[in-house]
Amino acid sequence: MIPATREEVWVALRSPEILQECIDGCEEMTALDTNEYEALVRVKLGPVRAKFRSIIRMLNVVAPESYTLAVNARGGNAGFGIGQAHVSLMPSESGTTLSYEVTGTVSGKLAQLGSRLFLSVANKMTASFFNKFCARWDNTRSA
Amino acid sequence: MYSFKYHSVSSTEEACTLFESSESAVYLSGGMTLIPTLKQRLDYPTDVIDLGAIDDLQGIDTENGSVRVGSRTCHADVACNPHIQALADLAGGIGDLQVRNCGTIGGSIANNDPAADYPAALLGLGATVHTNNRDIRADEFFLDLFETALHTGEIVTAVSFPTPLRAAYVKFPNPASRYAIVGVFVAEHNTGIRVAVTGAGSCVFRATAIEEVLQRDFRPAVVEGVSVDHSKFNSDIHASQEFRGHLVTEMTKRAVAKIA
Numbered sequence: 108m109i110p111a112t113r114e115e116v117w118v119a120l121r122s123p124e125i126l127q128e129c130i131d132g133c134e135e136m137t138a139l140d141t142n143e144y145e146a147l148v149r150v151k152l153g154p155v156r157a158k159f160r161s162i163i164r165m166l167n168v169v170a171p172e173s174y175t176l177a178v179n180a181r182g183g184n185a186g187f188g189i190g191q192a193h194v195s196l197m198p199s200e201s202g203t204t205l206s207y208e209v210t211g212t213v214s215g216k217l218a219q220l221g222s223r224l225f226l227s228v229a230n231k232m233t234a235s236f237f238n239k240f241c242a243r244w245d246n247t248r249s250a
Numbered sequence: 251m252y253s254f255k256y257h258s259v260s261s262t263e264e265a266c267t268l269f270e271s272s273e274s275a276v277y278l279s280g281g282m283t284l285i286p287t288l289k290q291r292l293d294y295p296t297d298v299i300d301l302g303a304i305d306d307l308q309g310i311d312t313e314n315g316s317v318r319v320g321s322r323t324c325h326a327d328v329a330c331n332p333h334i335q336a337l338a339d340l341a342g343g344i345g346d347l348q349v350r351n352c353g354t355i356g357g358s359i360a361n362n363d364p365a366a367d368y369p370a371a372l373l374g375l376g377a378t379v380h381t382n383n384r385d386i387r388a389d390e391f392f393l394d395l396f397e398t399a400l401h402t403g404e405i406v407t408a409v410s411f412p413t414p415l416r417a418a419y420v421k422f423p424n425p426a427s428r429y430a431i432v433g434v435f436v437a438e439h440n441t442g443i444r445v446a447v448t449g450a451g452s453c454v455f456r457a458t459a460i461e462e463v464l465q466r467d468f469r470p471a472v473v474e475g476v477s478v479d480h481s482k483f484n485s486d487i488h489a490s491q492e493f494r495g496h497l498v499t500e501m502t503k504r505a506v507a508k509i510a
Contacts, residue, residue, distance in 0.1 A: 151284075153290045153363065153395070153396030154283050154287040154292070154293060154361060155293060156292070157292065185291075187293055216290050217292075227364065227484055228395065228451040231452065
């Protein structure tokens with residue numbers, strides 16, 4: 108639930124600065140194209156630390172309603188991650204309701220050691236992103 | 251493995267001072283998670299601080315109805331101490347012989363792997379974690395996937411377990427790693443029943459709905475009627491969310507049957 112119109116939320120979800128601010132450990136975020144971004148994300152999870160260079164593409168874009176985020180992350184020695192998140196925005200009485208669904212797989216060493224953890228990690232990172240994203244609106248309003 | 255500076259320290263104070271002055275340091279306890287991670291180059295600390303030579307962190311003491319286990323005590327030593335039999339059984343079922351002889355209780359709980367066994371014992375027994383500067387109740391210690399209440403650089407020095415009236419731990423182990431696909435620790439204390447579940451979710455948790463029915467009637471059969479919400483459970487090639495949900499019920503029944 109975000110206290111803003113669907114159009115405002117849509118624009119924010121596509122701003123590299125706002126994306127970088129809301130992704131844990133995101134050190135760089137550049138827009139390569141209208142629907143393509145490159146990000147450098149540092150992930151610390153239990154015993155593992157890795158830096159992922161990721162290409163993020165927005166597919167099936169239906170402005171300002173829904174899109175699919177396709178993330179292709181290269182963690183160098185640690186392995187690869189491929190993830191998808193389907194995001195949809197629904198207008199509601201007091202703002203916009205944001206919902207999402209995540210799927211993904213990892214390969215390489217991360218998969219050998221951590222495949223049993225992958226879903227938990229993906230969910231945790233996504234939840235943290237949307238929490239920060241939603242909290243941002245509250246802060247903007249009260250500021 | 252990338253190169254790093256190795257330090258052996260003789261006190262927790264020395265360890266903390268070194269930790270703070272290093273660019274990115276890690277503590278080495280038993281090394282059963284850290285060493286494989288370093289060998290795979292999945293972490294690259296500048297400094298590794300070995301706690302193995304700190305004498306006060308070793309050993310088990312039984313005092314006023316509780317058992318205090320030093321953080322550097324290996325699983326094999328806990329497995330040999332019958333004061334709390336369920337705790338000994340749990341420690342004896344961790345990993346393999348090498349892991350039990352090297353791995354330590356402090357290392358296990360500081361890492362907080364979602365499938366580790368010890369977190370279930372700490373939460374089920376209502377233990378207290380002692381660190382170099384405070385005491386933390388188990389209920390407040392395990393926060394989330396690999397996350398604990400420990401501050402950066404803080405060191406676990408010991409864990410105190412109150413002796414329960416009766417307790418049992420049963421797990422459905424992964425046959426290769428012996429990590430718990432689901433493990434359930436059931437304990438009865440003067441204050442009530444505690445049921446702690448590991449392996450099922452992103453972090454150990456108490457199954458409060460099961461605790462309530464066992465509080466009224468301590469029999470395996472009553473557990474059957476409690477529905478377990480598996481929507482947030484882990485899912486992997488070994489077990490689906492539904493199966494993990496089923497295992498929570500089944501492991502709880504077996505644990506209750508052991509001591510009912």
